[in-house]
Amino acid sequence: MAIETRRQRRLRRQRRKKVVLMTGMGILLLVVFLFIGWLLFRIVSPPKKPLDIAKLYTKALKEGDYETVYTYLSSQAKARYPKEEFLSRNKNIYEGMEAKNMEFSFHTIENQKKRVVIHMKMDTIGGKTEFDVDADFIKEHGDWKIQWNDSYIYPTLRKEDKVVVKTLKSKRGTIYDRNGNMLAGQGNITVIGIVPERVDDWETTYKQIEKTLGMDRETVIKKCSASWVKKDSFVPLKKVKEVKRALQGAEPSKEEKWLDRVLAIPGLVAQTQESRVYPYGEATSHLLGYVQNVSAEDLETLKDKGYNAQSVLGKSGIEKQFESKLHGTDGSKVIIVDSNGNERSLIALKLNQDGQDIHLTIDIQLQQQLYEQFKEDKSATCAINPLTGETLALVSTPSYDSNDFILGLTTKKWDSLQEDEKRPLYNRFTSRFAPGSSMKPITALIGLTNGSFTENENFGYSGLAWQKDKSWGNYYVTTLKDYGSNVTLRNALVYSDNIYFAKAALKIGETTFIKALKNIGFEKELSYDIPIAQSKFSNDGKNIASEILLADSGYGQGQMLVNPVHQASMYSALMNDGSMIQPYLIQKKNKKPSYWRKNVFPKEAVSIVKNDLIHVVEDEGGTGHSAYKENIRLAGKTGTAEIKNTKEDKDGTELGWFCVFTPSASKEDALLIVTMVEDVKGRGGSHYVIGQLKPVLDKRFDAPETLTISIDELLQE
Numbered sequence: 001m002a003i004e005t006r007r008q009r010r011l012r013r014q015r016r017k018k019v020v021l022m023t024g025m026g027i028l029l030l031v032v033f034l035f036i037g038w039l040l041f042r043i044v045s046p047p048k049k050p051l052d053i054a055k056l057y058t059k060a061l062k063e064g065d066y067e068t069v070y071t072y073l074s075s076q077a078k079a080r081y082p083k084e085e086f087l088s089r090n091k092n093i094y095e096g097m098e099a100k101n102m103e104f105s106f107h108t109i110e111n112q113k114k115r116v117v118i119h120m121k122m123d124t125i126g127g128k129t130e131f132d133v134d135a136d137f138i139k140e141h142g143d144w145k146i147q148w149n150d151s152y153i154y155p156t157l158r159k160e161d162k163v164v165v166k167t168l169k170s171k172r173g174t175i176y177d178r179n180g181n182m183l184a185g186q187g188n189i190t191v192i193g194i195v196p197e198r199v200d201d202w203e204t205t206y207k208q209i210e211k212t213l214g215m216d217r218e219t220v221i222k223k224c225s226a227s228w229v230k231k232d233s234f235v236p237l238k239k240v241k242e243v244k245r246a247l248q249g250a251e252p253s254k255e256e257k258w259l260d261r262v263l264a265i266p267g268l269v270a271q272t273q274e275s276r277v278y279p280y281g282e283a284t285s286h287l288l289g290y291v292q293n294v295s296a297e298d299l300e301t302l303k304d305k306g307y308n309a310q311s312v313l314g315k316s317g318i319e320k321q322f323e324s325k326l327h328g329t330d331g332s333k334v335i336i337v338d339s340n341g342n343e344r345s346l347i348a349l350k351l352n353q354d355g356q357d358i359h360l361t362i363d364i365q366l367q368q369q370l371y372e373q374f375k376e377d378k379s380a381t382c383a384i385n386p387l388t389g390e391t392l393a394l395v396s397t398p399s400y401d402s403n404d405f406i407l408g409l410t411t412k413k414w415d416s417l418q419e420d421e422k423r424p425l426y427n428r429f430t431s432r433f434a435p436g437s438s439m440k441p442i443t444a445l446i447g448l449t450n451g452s453f454t455e456n457e458n459f460g461y462s463g464l465a466w467q468k469d470k471s472w473g474n475y476y477v478t479t480l481k482d483y484g485s486n487v488t489l490r491n492a493l494v495y496s497d498n499i500y501f502a503k504a505a506l507k508i509g510e511t512t513f514i515k516a517l518k519n520i521g522f523e524k525e526l527s528y529d530i531p532i533a534q535s536k537f538s539n540d541g542k543n544i545a546s547e548i549l550l551a552d553s554g555y556g557q558g559q560m561l562v563n564p565v566h567q568a569s570m571y572s573a574l575m576n577d578g579s580m581i582q583p584y585l586i587q588k589k590n591k592k593p594s595y596w597r598k599n600v601f602p603k604e605a606v607s608i609v610k611n612d613l614i615h616v617v618e619d620e621g622g623t624g625h626s627a628y629k630e631n632i633r634l635a636g637k638t639g640t641a642e643i644k645n646t647k648e649d650k651d652g653t654e655l656g657w658f659c660v661f662t663p664s665a666s667k668e669d670a671l672l673i674v675t676m677v678e679d680v681k682g683r684g685g686s687h688y689v690i691g692q693l694k695p696v697l698d699k700r701f702d703a704p705e706t707l708t709i710s711i712d713e714l715l716q717e
Contacts, residue, residue, distance in 0.1 A: 050137040050144045051108055054116040057135075057146060058104040066090045074138050074145035080159075081148070093153055093163045097334045097347070098125040114138070125165055126334040126348030131155055154336065156345040161336050163347065167310075170328025172276060173355030175288060175318060177364040178390070178587065184288050184319065187277030188242045189407065190270050192262055196224055197231035199267035208265045212258075213238050214410070234271065239407040242272065275406055276312065280364060282399040283371035286427045287362070289317020290402040306330065306353075315405070316427075318358065318585075321530050328355035359587040361390035369699060370395045370675075373692045378678035380428035382564040382583075386572035386661060386672040388593050389581040393673075394565075398424040432533040432561040433676050437496045437623075437686070438639030438657035439556030441609050442570055443504050444489055446516040448605035452507045453489075455608045459503050461485040466499045468506065468547065475548055477502040477555075483621070493612045494622045496638060498555045505554025510544050513537075513553070520573075520580060520600050526566055527596070529585035535562045556641060568674045569596055571659050574610045574635070575670065577603045610663055613637055617660070626690045627660055632701040636660035638686035656680035658689040660697070671700070 048056075053072055060068035066087045073081070081089075103121040114137045121130040131154065136147040150157040157163065174185035192213065199205050206217040215237060224235050243259045246252050252260070262268055276291055278284060291312040294302065298313055306329030307313070313327075314320035331352030336344045363383075370381050374397045383393035400417055417425055447453050461484070465476040479498040483491055492500035505513060514537060518524065523541045525534055537544065538559045544550045545559075552558035565583055572581040578601035582594045613635035616622040623638040637659050644652025661672035673693065680688045 048144060050114060050116050050135075051106055053137065053144045053146065054106055054118055054135055055104075058102075058118060058120075062102040062104075064091075064094070072146050073148045075140060076138070077146065077148040089150075090153070097163060097165055099123070124332075124334050124348045125350070126332040127350035129334070129348040154345075154347055157336055158338075160339050161344060162339075164335050164337050166333050166335065167308075168331035168333060168350075168352040170330045170352040171354040172291070172312065172328050173322075173326040173357045175326070176357065176359045177362045177367075178360065178392075179363070180359075181364045182279060183284055183360065183362070183364065184276065184278050184402075186274060187279070188272050189275045189277065190240050190243045190259070191236050191273045192238045192240065192268060192270055193234045193236045194220070194224065194267045195232060195234055195269060196229065196267070198269075201266070205265060205267055209237070209268070212262050212265065234269065237268075239273075239275075241403060241407070242277075243270075277406065278402040280368060281401045281403060282375065283368045283395070284362075284364075285317075285399050285402040286396040286429065287317055287367075287394045288402060289319040289321075290315055290405040291319050292405055318360070318530065322358055322586075325356040325358065329353040360585055361392065361587050362394070362585070363392045366696070366700070367393040367395060369696045370673075371397065371399070373696055374675070374677065375399070377692070378422055378428065379676060380431070380433075380564045381673065381675040382429055382568045383671065383673045384568050384572070384581070384583050385667075385670050386568070386575040386581055387667045387670040388591055389572075389583050390587075390591075391565075391583050391585045392671070394429050394585075396426070396428040396430075398422045400424045428676070429564050430530065430532045432535055432563045433655055433678075434641035434643060435556040435560060435562040435567065436639035436641030436655060436657055437498070437501075437556055438567065438637050438659050438674075439560065439562065440493060440496065440501045440554075440639075441574070441613060441637050442520070443501050443508075443554045444493065444609050444612075445573070445601045445605050446513065447504050447508050448489075448608060449601050450508060450512055450516065452509075452512070453504060455489045455612075457488065458485075459487040459492075459500050461487060462499045466502070468551070472548060477551060489608070490612045490615060493609070493637065494615050494619050496623045501555040502551035503554075505550050506547070508554075510550050513550065514544065520570055520597055521566055526563070526569065526583075528565060528583060532565050533561075533563050535566045536560070556639060564674045564676055567659065568672055571661060571672055571674065573597075573601055574606055574613070575661065575663065575672070578606045610635060614663060623686065624658065624660070624690065626687060627658070627694060627697065629697065629701060632662065633664045634660055634697070635663045638690065640680070640685040652681075653679050654681035654685055656684075656686040656689040658686055658693060660693065 057069060057072045069090070070078070070083055070086055099122045101123045105119045107117040107119070109115050109117065116135045116137070118133040118135050119130065120133060121128065133152050133155065135152065137144045138147055139145075150159050150161070154163070171186065175183045177183055206220060209215055209220055210217065220237065223237060226235075229235055241255070243255045246256060259270065263270060278288060278290070291314050294307055294309070294311045294313045299307060299309065302313070306327070308330060311327075311330075314323040319326065329352065331350045333349045334347040336347065338344055366383060370383065370393050374381065374395065377397055379395070379397045381393060381395040382391070384391050398420075404413060448455065464480070464482055465478045467476045477499050481495045481497070483495045483497070487497070487500055491497070508516070517537045522535045522537050526532060536559070537553060538549070544553060549558040553560050569580045569583055573579060576593075576595070578599050579595040580597040580600060582596040614633065616638075617624040617628050617634045617636050619625060624636045627634055627636060639657030639659070641655040641657070642652055643655060656677045657675065659672070659674045662670055665671065675689050675693060677689050677692070680686070684691065
């Protein structure tokens with residue numbers, strides 16, 4: 001092995017010194033460069049101050065980025081609030097109270113460099129709220145961190161507290177009749193339910209429930225197996241109308257006896273629950289309609305209008321038409337409660353707003369009487385005060401019960417309503433029908449107004465069948481009564497002569513007739529508080545297709561269709577010197593009448609036709625004589641419309657009409673009733689309608705018997 005020389009050792013030492021020197025210089029240069037970089041970084045991006053951190057914190061909070069929010073917390077805060085707990089608490093609170101539109105402003109305190117006052121504004125489900133948060137900071141590893149606690153969510157919130165949202169329920173508006181009787185509003189229903197722990201023999205109970213409540217075993221099991229159900233829970237099974245107990249000693253009602261049988265089943269109990277109710281049931285259902293819980297589809301368009309998953313929505317009738325007024329808006333309050341559930345402080349409050357009450361012009365007694373008389377028929381009735389326009393009754397039969405939709409309509413019940421040939425869900429007073437002879441007074445008014453004929457003009461004897469000429473082929477206009485050769489307007493109305501009014505329409509002419517019909521509202525929308533069908537004089541609403549159809553239209557056949565409310569307005573012209581009243585349903589302070597069509601007929605023509613209609617009732621041979629009353633003067637017109645495919649059709653049906661009014665009554669007592677009944681063929685035609693209306697007229701106009709004592713009798717005593 002070679003021995004290292006002195007020169008080699010010297011060179012090796014020199015090289016080592018050189019390496020050390022170069023390394024030292026490199027390290028020194030690196031330190032210098034790092035220092036310069038640090039200086040530049042501090043100049044370009046100075047260390048974040050508490051205010052900077054506060055702004056970053058609130059930005060992340062506004063975005064709901066609670067993960068980032070957590071990074072700004074001090075180690076002490078993180079130790080007290082583990083990450084998952086922090087994220088869950090913040091998310092639940094802010095989302096629970098639907099916090100949005102957050103705004104922040106900041107204020108630093110000069111003598112407290114470690115504190116930033118954050119002023120916070122936000123919208124919540126309970127409305128707007130704003131408050132100050134005193135945010136304290138601590139420096140950790142050169143960075144400022146927030147000494148976070150629950151008061152940063154809300155100043156009075158503590159770790160053991162909860163933020164709770166309470167709904168302040170609103171009340172839906174009540175619907176009243178003209179005398180303050182509640183037609184729809186808050187009431188009670190009876191809820192039949194089961195308490196599982198009280199059932200010993202489930203098989204027997206299932207069988208008894210099916211027999212009394214009509215619920216199958218699977219339905220009961222499903223209800224009792226819900227996740228929220230405990231052994232002592234009350235599980236609702238069926239809602240029924242409120243069952244009130246009879247007074248002591250009185251005979252129990254059928255409903256009470258039924259409830260007693262139900263409650264005899266082990267485990268079944270009954271509770272009273274508040275609900276919207278319709279006290280008059282079927283009598284008002286087509287008029288009032290019903291409400292149901294909003295659907296998910298409804299909420300998509302209504303959530304910004306004060307509706308929530310617990311809201312109800314009017315689905316038909318007055319309930320639907322006046323939904324915006326009847327609907328109440330729920331309020332909310334966001335509160336802090338302690339561990340025992342006691343309220344500690346209020347964060348935000350939005351008061352509930354109850355819906356508006358609606359007062360109808362309807363007379364519920366008249367409404368009920370009309371319903372009872374026609375409930376087995378397919379009918380429509382409109383009763384108004386012809387001098388004020390107030391609608392006193394609107395009835396469509398057969399009917400359904402609005403309460404069924406509140407209590408829960410079973411599939412079986414719904415199917416039976418849908419499949420019923422009488423169509424109980426069909427609202428007839430909003431529809432239109434062939435008016436038959438009830439149209440004759442209107443044809444008379446049109447002809448007299450236009451000078452097409454006079455009241456005393458004799459149209460000539462035509463017997464029981466007539467045609468204009470041979471161009472009509474085998475078509476003849478027929479009538480039922482041969483009253484001789486004095487074929488004048490009065491006799492034509494009294495005996496309801498089809499031939500006279502066929503001739504009258506031809507005398508008037510198509511152009512004049514159509515113009516007059518449009519002038520009294522045909523093919524036009526009647527502005528009414530609920531939508532009703534427009535009356536029509538022909539299928540196309542433009543022309544009457546033939547001379548035969550024009551003749552038939554004169555006595556309410558052909559293609560003519562009339563809505564009962566419109567018919568009432570037309571007849572009201574006979575009480576208003578030729579102006580058609582504007583009917584209305586909602587009570588108003590000023591009862592000054594308004595008119596839908598003013599001065600459509602001259603007073604002279606009105607006087608003639610009105611007097612003739614008095615004779616229709618008062619003359620023994622008049623078609624409306626069976627409605628005659630000695631104690632009140634009535635005027636009216638019957639009508640029977642044939643509904644068949646051809647003139648020769650023997651299997652068609654008939655509609656019966658009776659329009660009756662009080663021609664001499666005061667403004668307070670005036671009454672006009674228009675009733676249409678389907679399928680009166682073989683039942684007396686329009687005379688069946690009069691027979692059904694007679695008890696209603698008797699009850700309204702017959703004064704109760706009073707004891708009369710003469711002066712001589714008084715003196716004797």
